[in-house]
Amino acid sequence: MALLDSIPWFLVFTSLGKTIFLVFLVVLPMVSYTVYAERRVSALIQDRLGPNRTGFPLTLLGFKKDFSPFLGGLGQPIADAAKFILKEDLTPGHVNKPYFWLAPALAMMPALITLSALPFGSEFMGVKMVVADINVGLLFMFAISSVGVYGIVLAGWASNSKYPFLGGIRSTSQMISYELCMGLSAVPVLLVAGSTSLSKIIDYQVHEGWLLLPITDGKLNLRELLLFLPMVLAFITFTISMFAETNRLPFDLPESESELVAGYHTEYSSMKFALFFLGEYTAMIAGSALTVVLFLGGWHLPFIPDGSHGPIWGAINIASFFGKVAVLLFFFIWVRWTLPRFRYDQLMKLGWLYLFEIALVNIFLTAGILAFTH
Amino acid sequence: MQDYLPILLQVVVAVVFAVSTLVISVVLGKAARRNAMKDSAYECGMLPMGEAQPRFSVKFYLVAMLFILFDIEVVFMYPWAVVYRDFLVEHGSSIFWSMLGFVAVLTVGYVYAVFKGALDWSK
Numbered sequence: 001m002a003l004l005d006s007i008p009w010f011l012v013f014t015s016l017g018k019t020i021f022l023v024f025l026v027v028l029p030m031v032s033y034t035v036y037a038e039r040r041v042s043a044l045i046q047d048r049l050g051p052n053r054t055g056f057p058l059t060l061l062g063f064k065k066d067f068s069p070f071l072g073g074l075g076q077p078i079a080d081a082a083k084f085i086l087k088e089d090l091t092p093g094h095v096n097k098p099y100f101w102l103a104p105a106l107a108m109m110p111a112l113i114t115l116s117a118l119p120f121g122s123e124f125m126g127v128k129m130v131v132a133d134i135n136v137g138l139l140f141m142f143a144i145s146s147v148g149v150y151g152i153v154l155a156g157w158a159s160n161s162k163y164p165f166l167g168g169i170r171s172t173s174q175m176i177s178y179e180l181c182m183g184l185s186a187v188p189v190l191l192v193a194g195s196t197s198l199s200k201i202i203d204y205q206v207h208e209g210w211l212l213l214p215i216t217d218g219k220l221n222l223r224e225l226l227l228f229l230p231m232v233l234a235f236i237t238f239t240i241s242m243f244a245e246t247n248r249l250p251f252d253l254p255e256s257e258s259e260l261v262a263g264y265h266t267e268y269s270s271m272k273f274a275l276f277f278l279g280e281y282t283a284m285i286a287g288s289a290l291t292v293v294l295f296l297g298g299w300h301l302p303f304i305p306d307g308s309h310g311p312i313w314g315a316i317n318i319a320s321f322f323g324k325v326a327v328l329l330f331f332f333i334w335v336r337w338t339l340p341r342f343r344y345d346q347l348m349k350l351g352w353l354y355l356f357e358i359a360l361v362n363i364f365l366t367a368g369i370l371a372f373t374h
Numbered sequence: 375m376q377d378y379l380p381i382l383l384q385v386v387v388a389v390v391f392a393v394s395t396l397v398i399s400v401v402l403g404k405a406a407r408r409n410a411m412k413d414s415a416y417e418c419g420m421l422p423m424g425e426a427q428p429r430f431s432v433k434f435y436l437v438a439m440l441f442i443l444f445d446i447e448v449v450f451m452y453p454w455a456v457v458y459r460d461f462l463v464e465h466g467s468s469i470f471w472s473m474l475g476f477v478a479v480l481t482v483g484y485v486y487a488v489f490k491g492a493l494d495w496s497k
Contacts, residue, residue: 008376015380019387085399090406093413094426105392112391116384132380139452140381160426161415169430173437180441183448190455266416271399275392345495348437352493356444363451364474370459371467 018131022115026322030329031281032077038333040073045337051076087270095267099158104268104275107151111282114144118289119199121299121318123307129299129318130199137198138190141290142183145245148283149175152247152254155276156264167263170344171247171254177351178244178251184359185237188230188366189294202298206306210297211235218302223373230366235295237359242287244351246280249336256341288328289321296324436492447480 036051043050054075091097117137121129134140149172156168189211190196193204209217211231214224244251255263265276292298299306299317307314342350406412415422454473461469487493 008379011376011379012383015383016387019380019384023384023387023391085395085402087399087403088406089399089403090408090412092415093408094415101396105389105396108392109385109388112388113381113385116381131384132377134377134381157427159415161422162417162426162428165427166430169434173434176441176445177437180444180448183445184451187448187451187455190452191458194456194459196452196456261416261418270403271395275395348493348495352440353488360477363455364470364477367458367470367473371462371470 014127015131018127018129019116022118022120022131023112026120027112027115027282027285028278030285030322030326031278032081034281034284034329034333035080035277036073036077037330038336039076041330041333042337045334054079081274084271084274089270089272092267094160096158096160099154100267101272103151103155103158104272104279105151106154107148107279108275108282110144110147110151111279111286114141114286115282115289117141117198118286119202119293119298120289120321121307122314124314124318125311126308128199129307129314133197133199135195135197135200138186138196138201138290138294141198141286142179142186145283145286146175146179148279151276151279152264155268159264159267161267163260163262163266164264167254167260167266171264174247174251174253174347174351175245177348178241178355181237181351181355181359182241182245184356184363185234185241186294187359187363188234191363191366191370192227192231198293198298202293202300205297206300210295210300212295213297216297216300216302223369226369226373227366230362230369231295233358233362234366235291237355237362238294239291240355241351242291243332243335244347246283246287248280248284248332250339250342251347252341253344253347284329284332285325288325288332291328292321292324433492433495440487440492443483444480447477450476 040050040052042048050073052072054073056075056078091100116131117134117140119128119130119133119137123129152171152175153168156164156166156171159165189201192211193201195201195204205211205216207217209215209220209224211227212235214220214228214231243249247254253263254260255265260266265273268276299321301316301320304316304320305313307317415426417423451473454469458469
């Protein structure tokens with residue numbers, strides 16, 4: 001019984017509640033509607049219609065009419081999910097079975113686990129809106145998200161087929177190269193905020209103004225004005241490496257359709273294929289959320305108090321956080337349908353020669369400004 | 375350790391989610407009908423030719439080695455960055471010059487790698 005008493009039940013239940021809220025009520029619906037938004041926005045950009053019909057088939061339940069909500073097509077993600085589950089689930093004979101099954105799960109899990117260090121709101125009914133408020137939050141997110149490489153490499157290797165194999169090795173060197181730039185471009189933020197705890201980084205921005213928009217606290221001094229340039233540079237390098245980390249266009253060489261069929265998931269079908277998809281979009285959301293935390297003030301909006309002033313403000317904080325994430329996701333989609341894909345040597349040159357050097361110089365620019373202005 | 379207990383719970387939730395979606399699709403999905411074509415590697419409808427895992431450029435290996443070198447540099451920078459402002463207040467700007475020295479040494483290695491062509495993929 002001593003073991004049962006030693007478990008902090010209140011902590012277990014609140015954090016389970018937060019996990020379930022974050023994963024199943026916010027992020028996974030957001031993932032499926034990002035896929036839908038991707039199809040609609042790409043249609044908009046290419047002057048097509050996109051999926052605009054699928055409603056909810058209420059006639060199956062005995063109603064007279066199907067329900068097709070306002071804009072149409074809003075039932076599409078649910079139909080997609082049902083289709084993925086019901087499709088023929090084939091494991092081809094030539095693959096390495098255990099790893100072939102492990103790979104999609106490994107692509108999905110790290111993206112979900114990184115979310116646990118994310119402060120997605122200030123405070124709601126006296127509970128802090130972060131699943132685990134650890135003091136090495138930033139390092140934790142980098143460390144776990146880099147495990148995502150294994151899912152893709154294993155998929156490429158276990159498929160025992162040429163195109164997945166090429167996609168797998170391409171993605172390894174792409175992801176580790178840009179991980180370097182990503183790590184370096186987060187250092188200026190740490191220099192200014194002085195902590196790797198994501199909640200502390202947000203606290204700093206609440207009091208001193210967002211790092212990318214230092215005017216949000218209502219005052220602006222010379223140091224903040226000087227720091228604006230390195231912060232913009234850090235934001236740009238960070239965003240570019242985040243695009244590469246999540247294998248999004250213009251960096252989607254691991255799965256470039258026109259040369260590698262579908263890259264590392266060529267041999268996959270049904271739900272195993274869908275897990276790669278979910279993993280990619282969850283990683284996109286986690287990456288956008290990290291950008292919001294580091295540069296755009298997290299849940300903070302000017303003139304809106306934090307959640308200790310009442311649950312309604314707490315709810316607004318959560319909504320503003322995910323609002324900012326949604327804006328960045330739209331940016332992801334916009335870029336994808338605007339830019340063409342890089343060649344592999346251009347990709348490596350951009351990562352190792354330009355971004356690496358800019359990020360390194362940027363660190364000393366920030367450090368110099370901090371050291372020599374008082 | 376209590377800070378990390380919620381992470382353990384999140385890991386459990388993630389594992390349960392990934393495993394259950396795979397199991398659901400096995401249970402509810404159509405049973406696979408096999409044939410010889412489905413059991414061979416996909417090569418755009420042609421019969422597979424040559425090795426399934428062809429030889430590939432040694433550059434991928436070089437990138438992995440350089441990554442380890444420079445990633446350690448990044449890891450060194452994190453604690454430096456966290457204590458930077460407090461250290462400045464107490465001891466002045468020596469912390470800035472010491473890190474500049476450390477990176478200058480590494481830059482020699484980086485410049486060597488660049489001029490050696492280790493990062494040039496167009497050749």
